[in-house]
Amino acid sequence: MSNSFTTQRDKTVSILSLHLICRRCNRYCKDDIPNFVNTVVQWNVQNLNIDLSNSLFPTFVLTTKSLSVLKLKRLLLDDFPSVDLPSLKFLRLESVTFTHYSYIIDILSACPVLEELEAKDLTVKKNYRVHRDCPGTYVTGLFNLVRANISGRHVSYDCLNNAEHLQLHVTVPCELHKMFQNLTYIELALDFLPRLGFFKWNWVMNLLPKSPKLQTLIIDEPPKLGASICKIYHAKFKSTKHHDNSGCQIRRVRCKDPNVQ
Secondary structure (H helix, E strand, O other): OHHHHHHHOOOOOOOOEEEEEOOOOOOOOOOHHHHHHHHHHHOOOOEEEEEEEEEEOOHHHHHOOOOOEEEEEEEEEOOOOOOOOOOOOEEEEEOOEEEEHHHHHHHHHOOOOOOEEEEEOOEEEEOOOOOOOOOOOOOOOOOOOOEEEEEOOOOOHHHHOOOOEEEEEEOOOOOOOOOOOOOOEEEEEEOOOHHHHHHHHHHHHHHHHHOOOOOEEEEEEOOOOOOOEEEEEEEEEOOOOOOOHHHEEEEEEEEEOOOOO
16 A cells, blocks of 8 residues: 555655544554555655554654644554654644553653643553652653643643643642743633542642733533533633732633533
């Protein structure tokens, strides 16, 4: 497949974008897909969107220096020797399974010019607690990050501290150690387990003083089981220096949840 593709293409023209969706991979395409992707990568592809339905991911993609947009969905990242994505500005990880938590750290740390990050429904097979001060246990280098949309607990919020716009689906009260100096807008979906509900508002109040430029705070509390009303808190900060009752206006909106009959 890749040989015929190479033969028919004009070698002077780069490939700008490739969207590859494979719902069912069998033994016949097990080798064809990596070979095809490898061929495309050699043509300096800039935008790559891969959905392989929980199949092993061709890891050489993670050293493609021409990539500016990478979207991965329903993939298994088992092992890769190195990561180098010097041109990547947009990264989306959806329903991706990692063998080790350190693989997430390695990928994010290899994107020095990343501007936008989306992560949803990530799974880690061998998850373990690590001390944040140990080398290689935290993400470094996301200095250009502008926007992030994160669902779940496998991406540390501290690595998002340079962002201006955040959307977070929070399920556990993760520790916050860094200042969010550039943050002006944040949208929180607080979906804590009942046993952790006590920490919900303490976590929010811990975030506010770490965000000196915050202008807009939206908090969405999903409805409890069997309820049809969800709560949305919308705060507009008048002052960027203080986060007290005189510096913001908080509006509570009661709305019908479309997912509840």
